[in-house]
Amino acid sequence: MTSNxxxxxxxxxxxxxxxxxxxxxxxxxxxxxxxxEASSQWLRRYGQTALDVDIA
Structure with a gap:
């Protein structure tokens, strides 16, 4: 419950x-x-994702 x-x-x-x-x-x-890079953490790291973006 508290992980949210x-x-x-x-x-x-x-x-x-x-x-x-x-x-x-x-x-x-x-x-x-x-x-x-983005992820969440609750007792351990999960939901990792990464993205390269070009900013004009």
Missing amino acids: MVPPLLTIDGHQAPSRMSGTVDIPIESGRHHL
Whole structure:
């Protein structure tokens, strides 16, 4: 039950970025290619995903 209250972990280019459970978070970022990783953690890390994005 409480695992739904833990915000996801987000990293951009290996640096931790702010995240929250609902709504949006504006993250200032330079243009170019960036590597994003997201996962959740409750007793262990799960739901890992990664994506390369190009910011114009």
